[in-house]
Amino acid sequence: MEPIVEVHNLHKQYKKRKTNEFTQAVSDVSFAVYPGEILGLLGPNGAGKTTTIKMICGLLRQDEGTITIKGIDNKKKRLKALRHISAVLEGNRNLYWRLTVRENLEYFAGNRGKSKREVREKIERFLRDFHLKEKEHELVNRLSRGMQQKLAIAVAMLADTEVILLDEPTLGIDIETSYEVREILKQIVKDAKKTIIISSHDMDVIQDICERTVIINQGQIVIDEKIDNLLKLFAVRNYKLTLGAPLTTEQQRLLREKFPAYQYEETDHLQAVIEVDLAGNEEFYDLFDLLKLAKTPVESIDREMVNFEQIFMKIVKGEGGNGLAQPS
Amino acid sequence: MAWLNLLKANLKKEYLELKRYLPNTIAMILTFYIIFLGLFGVIQMVGDPTTQDANTQYVIVNYIFWFLTITIINSIGYEVINEAMRGTLEQLSMSPMGIWRIMAARLLSTTVINLTIVIALLYVSMATAGQWLNIDVVTLVPIMLLTLVGMFGISFIIAGISIILKQVQAFLQILQFILMALAFIPLSLSPIIQFLPFVKGFDMVREVMIHGVSLSQFAMNDFLVLLASALFYFALGLGVFIYCERVAMEKGLLAHY
Incomplete structure (x- = not known):
């Protein structure tokens, strides 16, 4: 057409x-x-x-x-x-x-x-x-x-x-x-x-x-x-990991280095939550390698739902990462 | 047909806005009339009694035509400024008819409306002064038409300048006095000034209305100068307007807000 x-x-x-x-x-x-x-x-x-x-x-x-x-x-x-x-x-x-x-x-x-x-x-x-x-x-x-x-x-x-x-x-x-x-x-x-x-x-x-x-x-x-593609792509990439123990200082340093747009919160002395954008399998493995360093227990992994506004903000801030279609 | 529809739409808009801003219109007409009374009073009180009638007749004609030039030429400048500030100029510029055609339709519309007001004012002024001028329609119509063509050219220049210059209001105020000079200037001063915009036309109008000259009494040369001047200023005005529109589109000046 x-x-x-x-x-x-x-x-x-x-x-x-x-x-x-x-x-x-x-x-x-x-x-x-x-x-x-x-x-x-x-x-x-x-x-x-x-x-x-x-x-x-x-x-x-x-x-x-x-x-x-x-x-x-x-x-x-x-x-x-x-x-x-x-x-x-x-x-x-x-x-x-x-x-x-x-x-x-x-x-x-x-x-x-x-x-x-x-x-x-x-x-x-x-x-x-x-x-x-x-x-x-x-x-x-x-x-x-x-x-x-x-x-x-x-x-x-x-x-x-x-x-x-x-x-x-x-x-x-x-x-x-x-x-x-x-x-x-x-x-x-x-x-x-x-x-x-x-x-x-x-x-x-x-x-x-x-x-x-x-x-x-x-x-x-x-x-x-296409907006649908963006929504699917970002929905797949956004993860929330609930950990059975807080990260060590070294783990937190590595997390900052590898995933600059991460969010980390210690809910109490026994639990912590990481919200992270994972563009592909390699990044998934990297995150698990990082957790393996201190044998941090993973209690649950949830896929976060994102709305279009969050996607827009990520793209504008240059947090699109790999996996996005390039402009024609 | 598209041209006619464009003209009809603009004539209706100008009429409606005149009606909606009726207090402004009435104030404008009253101001005109009060200033005329002042001028008339001055002639009656301090003027030479032997030339009183002639002076009054000159004042009526010159003052009426000055008013006409202001309402046509200045108003298009203010209109462009207002449209640019409102945001409607951009909308007009998106018409496939082209902005210059819309402006031409606006000019024709304001002329029709203002001519009606001016004719009424002319009769009121004549009645007030007790001086009845020669209204020879057959002679006046062709002269006025050619004079208006030249006037439209100047209006296009003003409209063009108003698109690209944001602070043009001060110039428009000064322009009133330039227009006054052009309306009041007698051609006998120097033959060169007949080539200034609409000076020749106004002089011929004065000849008809004050001295009773008829169409056949004018030399062919008079009409040739009038025609050449009208076409020259119209072409110049249109050229300047189209150039200004282009500059505005290069620099993004179609909106002033």
Whole structure:
């Protein structure tokens, strides 16, 4: 299958105004998104997510590299590429607060050259599906943040493009509305067969709706993998060992050396617990060799369940270790 | 058809916002009228009685057209700044119609709305002063259309600068006085100034409204200068705007928040 969005060797740097130095925002970023896929673009603050999203939207020009949307180079034929893409970048800030819900929908449709008649049915459907019908004549500045967010998504949907980019779609909204937004997004992918690229700090949202994730840190991709694979991989690797005696000082030194991300706790004089991330069999053997040094009894071994947020933190901190798929 | 839909959408938006900010609009019109009354009063009290009528007529025409240039040219600058701060400029920039077409639609819309206000103000000013100017529609329409084309060019330059410079408000305030000079300057001062933006157009409007010159009485050269000036400033404005948009996309300046 041909990718619908292809990002290849993207580079972008900004010049600092005061010092005239350059900051590398994005460096050698490449990934592809396939039709119907929901991709989570993640990274800590300042990692380069928004820069990447804005370059895909054609709002920011890359210094090097190419972005194609449905095979159209978005630098060379920007307006043609924009026919296939829409975005919610700042959520409620992307709306006209002195216009009503319906007026915003009609205005943005008009700005894409569509007539009121063309979009009438779709507006009705979105007002219904997004639970905005009762508020259709309400000024946007009188809506709750969650309602505004839903309207911003409806505006993007009305553009009827194959690709939708969402930058922090659940930022600043309550749990109930966040859940509602997630359900709407799932429905969009299911019914409208859209391709969605979503950037969020809310790992629950990413875990809930995305199939694949690209994690960016310091402007570079550190992982490009299916979320299910990551969950399985990290679930297998995370272990909790309950010991029948505390570790000796020498054992603790070796543990620190071999497994820097370990957690060790002595529950009382007779028991201790080690939580450790084991990437493969070799590390398992190393741990048992270490325990064998003082013939430390092992009472139980449990596999720890990890959530996506913990996985994200491990990857960003560089604790991914071996066994992770490398970015394409 | 897409162009027409774009224009309709923007005309409706401009009208709705004008309606929603009605107190601001009323305050703006009242301010205009009070300043006009002040100018009129000064002419009546300290002006030379022999040239009083002529002076009043000049003030009406110049002041009305200055108001028109401010509402069209300055407002597009403020609008771009506001849109960039709100976050809507990025959303507009994502339209496959292209931001310059959206800005052109905005300009046309604000012009239609502001022309309506200006025409009403013109009649109110004439009634207040008791001076009835020559409103020869057949002669005024082509002159005004060409003058507005040049004015749109300058508006595009202002809009472009407003995208890339965050602290442009101070310049927009100074711009009001530059526009005042261009609206009030008589062409008799020097023939060179007819090539300045919309100076030729305003001079021809003055000739029609004050001296009663008709379409056939203008020399072909007058219209050629007006046309050349309009096309030059429009092309220049569009070029500057597209260049500024490109710079903004290189540097990530489409949002100012």
